[in-house]
Amino acid sequence: MFAARQVFGAAQRRAFSVSAKQSSKVTVLGAAGGIGQPLSLLLKLNPRVSELSLYDIRGGPGVAADISHINTKSTVKGYDPTPSGLKEALTGADIVLIPAGVPRKPGMTRDDLFNTNASIVRDLAKAAAESSPDACILIISNPVNSTVPITAEVFKSMGVYNPKKLFGVTTLDVVRASRFISQLKGTDPANENITVVGGHSGATIVPLLSQSGYELKGNELDEYVRRVQFGGDEVVQAKGGAGSATLSMAMAGARFAESLLKAAQGQTGVIEPTFVDSPLYKESHGVTYFASNVELGPNGVEKIHPVGKITDYEQNLLDVCLGDLKKNIEKGEAFAKQNMK
Ligand SMILES: NC(=O)C1=CN([C@@H]2O[C@H](COP(=O)(O)OP(=O)(O)OC[C@H]3O[C@@H](n4cnc5c(N)ncnc54)[C@H](O)[C@@H]3O)[C@@H](O)[C@H]2O)C=CC1
Numbered sequence: 176m177f178a179a180r181q182v183f184g185a186a187q188r189r190a191f192s193v194s195a196k197q198s199s200k201v202t203v204l205g206a207a208g209g210i211g212q213p214l215s216l217l218l219k220l221n222p223r224v225s226e227l228s229l230y231d232i233r234g235g236p237g238v239a240a241d242i243s244h245i246n247t248k249s250t251v252k253g254y255d256p257t258p259s260g261l262k263e264a265l266t267g268a269d270i271v272l273i274p275a276g277v278p279r280k281p282g283m284t285r286d287d288l289f290n291t292n293a294s295i296v297r298d299l300a301k302a303a304a305e306s307s308p309d310a311c312i313l314i315i316s317n318p319v320n321s322t323v324p325i326t327a328e329v330f331k332s333m334g335v336y337n338p339k340k341l342f343g344v345t346t347l348d349v350v351r352a353s354r355f356i357s358q359l360k361g362t363d364p365a366n367e368n369i370t371v372v373g374g375h376s377g378a379t380i381v382p383l384l385s386q387s388g389y390e391l392k393g394n395e396l397d398e399y400v401r402r403v404q405f406g407g408d409e410v411v412q413a414k415g416g417a418g419s420a421t422l423s424m425a426m427a428g429a430r431f432a433e434s435l436l437k438a439a440q441g442q443t444g445v446i447e448p449t450f451v452d453s454p455l456y457k458e459s460h461g462v463t464y465f466a467s468n469v470e471l472g473p474n475g476v477e478k479i480h481p482v483g484k485i486t487d488y489e490q491n492l493l494d495v496c497l498g499d500l501k502k503n504i505e506k507g508e509a510f511a512k513q514n515m516k
């Protein structure tokens with residue numbers, strides 16, 4: 176970079192530093208799974224990604240070989256869980272997406288995944304804290320309300336926690352909320368942007384329809400809210416034991432990563448709802464992580480937007496959400512503190 180300083184003027188240097196950030200290494204942990212594969216495919220199609228690093232406990236190199244034949248510029252490398260595999264996959268990453276872990280079967284809640292996924296996420300978080308401490312970490316593995324606090328505790332214990340760079344991916348809730356309202360109103364879902372706040376499971380998912388100027392009433396409103404809150408269950412039921420949402424989640428994860436890359440590469444005004452270390456309900460309710468609209472910037476979280484004006488109906492949903500969320504967060508924190516390896 177010293178060469179840029181010596182040779183170019185200020186404006187050119189700014190342009191240079193923006194374009195310098197155009198190269199982005201993105202790592203997927205759990206890349207051979209139901210989400211991991213289509214997510215990796217979408218990332219390979221994204222020109223903002225220059226290096227794609229695909230790790231899984233089984234099948235990473237195979238998925239990487241397949242995807243690497245796609246004729247876009249980024250390089251692709253797959254990694255197995257050899258002693259150096261995970262470390263190499265993570266080193267130098269700007270963004271790490273984590274969809275590693277087991278999905279639900281019918282009859283299970285996301286919290287029922289806790290026993291299996293908590294330790295998977297803890298171990299991957301530890302590896303990320305060691306090898307890519309400055310990366311943006313995007314947690315997809317459920318239960319997100321607990322796996323995000325687990326990741327934070329691991330990073331804190333290793334002295335590298337940056338609350339601006341840890342995100343629970345709740346984008347799928349926003350995608351569903353927009354799609355479902357467009358089905359009711361006969362609009363183009365691409366033009367819908369419904370804010371969803373809270374967390375990522377059942378009653379902790381709170382769509383704020385009123386903020387988009389919609390006024391559903393009675394049963395129609397109840398059914399809409401229920402469908403957004405339990406959209407994941409709709410897919411789990413339909414797949415009949417073969418897993419949960421993978422393709423729509425891949426799209427949602429790729430959209431969130433794209434938003435982060437845009438912000439990192441100099442675009443302003445990039446806003447996505449996401450579950451982050453948040454001051455909004457910390458003092459009033461002891462809820463330390465919360466999803467709301469977040470403006471993204473070159474260093475991750477730029478600005479956490481407050482929930483804003485909501486109806487009494489939405490306030491009731493939010494009250495229920497905050498109670499559940501607090502328990503989910505505390506469960507994750509307690510696990511991490513008791514099970515730090
Ligand atoms: N945040 C969200 O909105 C959503 C989250 N999910 C969650 O994403 C997770 C993954 O779902 P699927 O891809 O459908 O599951 P899957 O079982 O198809 O894939 C999971 C992958 O993780 C890998 N894996 C397991 N342990 C690992 C480890 N220690 N290191 C690296 N890779 C490891 C497996 O080998 C497998 O390839 C689940 O926990 C699911 O509940 C699913 C949909 C939406």
Ligand SMILES: O=C([O-])CC(=O)C(=O)O
Binds near residue numbers: 279285410411
């Ligand atoms: O429902 C699940 O278990 C997977 C998920 O998080 C979703 O589809 O929103």
